Amino acid sequence: MPYEVQGVIARGKGEAVSVETVLIPDPGPGEAVVNIKACGVCHTDLHYREGGINDDFPFLLGHEAAGVVEAVGPGVTGLEPGDYVILNWRAVCGQCRACLRGRPWYCFATHNAAQKMTLIDGTELSPALGIGAFAEKTLVAAGQCTRVQVEAPAEVAGLLGCGVMAGIGAAINTGGVTRGDTVAVIGCGGVGDAAILGSSLAGASKIIAVDVDDRKLEWARGFGATHTVNSRSADPVEAIRELTGGFGADVVIEAVGRVETYKQAFYARDLAGTVVLVGVPTPEMTLDLPLLDVFGRGGSLKSSWYGDCLPSRDFPMLIDLFLQNRLPLDKFVSETIALDSVEEAFAKMHRGEVLRSVVLL
Incomplete structure (x- = not known):
């Protein structure tokens, strides 16, 4: 049974975003459904809304996120429901020439979930950076999930998913x-x-x-x-x-x-x-x-590219440094907001008033 959740949608270039009902399919082979706990408002999301990435509207925005795995699809190993994860937008393939040369951070065939999330009327959504995390749940490739220490607050951990890691x-x-x-x-x-x-x-x-x-x-x-x-x-x-x-x-x-x-x-x-x-x-x-x-x-x-990071290597290490009080990631969080405040957060970001607004779910 598909999950019905609320998510932030950009329907057209320059249009204000709206919170709408989104259908999340059960995870297929190699996929996972993640309960989103927090998601940072990144400038890339604003680029999507402004048509600066591509014109594949409507977009399900949000990508800088941490959450808990709800379900995994067939064939998924090393990840199970209940795992606390940071999402990344470059799930490495393990088979391309970069991966085979031992340089997976350059993977030339990164991938996302194969299935589409949709609006209630069946309109297919384009998830921002293959994630779409301004939503209560999202569907991703299992390789986009990196397990980290649960002691790190989600509003801090999620920031490693994009800008801070970059x-x-x-x-x-x-x-x-x-x-x-x-x-x-x-x-x-x-x-x-x-x-x-x-x-x-x-x-x-x-x-x-x-x-x-x-x-x-x-x-x-x-x-x-x-x-x-x-x-x-x-x-x-x-x-x-x-x-x-x-x-x-x-x-x-x-x-x-x-x-x-x-x-x-x-x-x-x-x-x-x-x-x-x-x-x-x-x-x-x-x-x-x-x-x-x-x-x-x-x-x-x-x-x-993405700080030339390898999420499985870098995310746990940086979270560990944060938990040792050696990496003040919490300084990036200017405010925490609700899902319906993303449009206002875009305006604050454009005016240079915040480093990161973070949606808590």
């Missing part, structure tokens, strides 16, 4: 930040602040936060930034160089996804330094850099 992973996994490194992070929203936190955790000696909003720069200090630069009033490249003895930072993380900030990151790194792009650009953006500068500066230009 930022921490951009610093540690992609950027390879290590003890004594100098790091600059351009863009101090949730992902940028997570990159700052990850750099601090890795032992960076100097962490420079760059943004146009003094309020966000103050938040960045709370996550470990040692210096801040407001790029409305100062040239960020010159400021970063001045703060690093004229050399530039060892690792510069771009967490905005814009051409101008990427160029700032490129020129603000030290020779043979690393640039990490974790901000998500839009399809029309193009980058023009002198090829001689690319050659002459050496180093690495990297893109970070």
Whole structure:
């Protein structure tokens, strides 16, 4: 019997979201139904509502979630009802060339549930990032569920499902930040602040936060930034160089996804330094850099997919650090809200008033 639940639906580009009845099918082979306990309001959900991802409306929004497994389908192993899990949007296949080379965090054939969730009239829904967790229950591929310690509150644990993991992973996994490194992070929203936190955790000696909003720069200090630069009033490249003895930072993380900030990151790194792009650009953006500068500066230009994380490895480790009071994930939670307050949360996020609003169910 399908489950009837309430979920947040985006019916059309730019339209206000609505809470509607959603039908969740029983899990099929390789699938699981999860009772959602909490789900963060991520900027990606707003991108879906604005048609910035694709036009496969209507969308069941929400993807940054933690919950408890309700049921599993045939063939599922290593997961059972009652397991406390964080959801991820990249269930690895284990068979593609990346997985077979021992690099499953690059899996080229990630997958989601095969069945569709629907509205009460049978209209098929497109779940955000293959999850759709602004709902009381959702259907996912079993590989999208990662078991973690139940002692971690769901409103904190769920944040690892997207933005916080993307930022921490951009610093540690992609950027390879290590003890004594100098790091600059351009863009101090949730992902940028997570990159700052990850750099601090890795032992960076100097962490420079760059943004146009003094309020966000103050938040960045709370996550470990040692210096801040407001790029409305100062040239960020010159400021970063001045703060690093004229050399530039060892690792510069771009967490905005814009051409101008990427160029700032490129020129603000030290020779043979690393640039990490974790901000998500839009399809029309193009980058023009002198090829001689690319050659002459050496180093690495990297893109970070989901923080190059492997959920089965990274989620339990980070939750363990949180439970040891070594990783203040709770600082990301600006407020907890009800399911019918997502539209208001989008407005607060757009105005830069919150790092994360989190829906509690």
